[in-house]
Amino acid sequence: MSTSATVGTALARAFAGHFGRDPDGVWQAPGRVNLIGEHTDYNDGLVLPFAIDRATTVAVAARADRTVRMASGFPGAEPAGFDLDAFAPEQAAGWSAYPAGVAWELERAGVAVPGFDLFVTSEVPVGAGLSSSAALECAVALALSDLTGAGLGRADLADIGRRAENNVVGAPTGIMDQSASMLGTRDCAVYLDCRDLTSRPVPLGLEDSGLRCLVIDTKVSHAHASGGYADRRASCVRGAQGMGVAALRDLEAADLPRARRALDDVTFRRVRHIVTENERVARTAELLGTHGPLAIGELLDASHRSMRDDFEISCPELNLAVDTARASGAIGARMTGGGFGGSAIALVPADDVDRARSAVLAAFAARGLRAPDIFTVLPAKGARRL
Structure with a gap:
């Protein structure tokens, strides 16, 4: 992993080589791991993500006209551009x-x-459920806020990123990813109430407890702008309407028997995941404050079962990664991100990391699956100017 200073210097040099002038500055925003709280954000619920030590970095320079020119260090990513005065959301395509x-x-x-x-470069894997899109949005939002002197707060910039993803990219995501990228602090998760957007840092203490967060990128790619993610969001809307509430956040476990009677089976199971996941998020934050991360393993396991069985957003590769990690020393494991591919996370004692990694690689090889990318991440600070 490169240091931020090294990345910033290299990116400024790449910018100058491409555009023939120096950038006005270099900004960076991290990806995120969602410790727990999946698909709760767009239901006005609770989430507990943390920013990771893998980031997207942008070099930017203002122009005297209204032209935007964009280039990327990603292999195969074509340069793009447009006129701000003529831009319309339906024109947007690809990474740009x-x-x-x-x-x-x-x-x-x-x-x-x-x-x-x-000019942009990134260490956040694309399509891995680690919010590469939010990292890019937040880096650009902070850069343009600084360059224009707009002085927008971090919560406002996170919302700008969410609206860009919803209204221009066309992905019906919630506010969690951008909030984690903007609000992250070292060794802490962000406990975010997606209804009123209040947040607070929750110390994780992974290293002090002898734990590592292992990310298992299954290499099964997903796309939030289409397919299952949008379908799950629509199911949640139907569930809230069927239960007569503004959002599923308004339901508690005591409401589930009534939900079972009022809703069809599929919608009920979608609702049950959201209701129980909100409770798991609150309990995880509580246990982190009182007993530390060694106490949260069962909540991570329960979250994965709920996503696998009730919300049905896992896949065989994610289930294999979770089950194998659990059998190889992890205290808890779950898929993370929007689902239908991407990554799983496992909290693993430091002495068991190599064993867990080897076991997962062997399990994938035994089934003829593509080898996953497996690495550890640390809770990191949020978006910043380098």
Whole structure:
């Protein structure tokens, strides 16, 4: 892993090589791991993510006109550009839709965005459920806020990123990913109430407890702008309507017997996941404060079972990763992210990390599956200017 200073220097050099001038600055925003609280964010619920020590970095320079030029260090990523005065969301496509959406939403929020040149690189795996999109959105949002002197707060910038993803990219995600990327602090998770957007840091203490957070990227890619994610969100809306509440956040476990009678089986199981997941998030935050991370393993396991059986967003590769990690020393494991692929996480005693990694690789090989990418992450600080 490169240091931020090294990445910033290299990116400024790449920017100058591509655009023929120096950037005005370099900004960085991290990906995130969601410790617990899946699909609760767009139901006004509770989440507990943390920013990770893998980030997206952007070099940006303002222009005197209204032209935007964008380039990327990603292999095969084509340069893109547009005129701010002529841009419409339906024109956005590919990776450039994310920074374009941020610029568009900042303008809709009243920020006078100039034309700009942008060069981006990233250490956040794409399609792995670690919020590479939110990292890009937040890095660009912070850069444009700084360059324009808009002075927007971090919660506001997180919302700009969410709106870009919803309204321009077309992915019906909630606010969790951007909030984790903007609000993250070292060795802490972000306990976020997605109804009133209040948040507080929750110390994790993984290293002090001898634990590591192991990420198992199954390499099964997903896309939030289509398919199952949107279907699950629609199911939650139907469930809330069927129960006569504004959002599933308004339901508690005591309401589940009535939900079973009022809803069809599939919708009921979607509702049950959200209701019980909110309770698991609150309990996890409580246990972290009183007993530390060694006490939360069963809650992670229960969360995965709920996503596998009730919300049905797991896949065979994620289940294999979780089951194998659990059998190889992990105190708890679950899929993380929107589902249908991506990554699993496992809290593993430091002495068992190599054993767990080897066991997962062997299990995938035995089934003829593509080898997953397995690495540890640390809770890191949120978006910043380098």
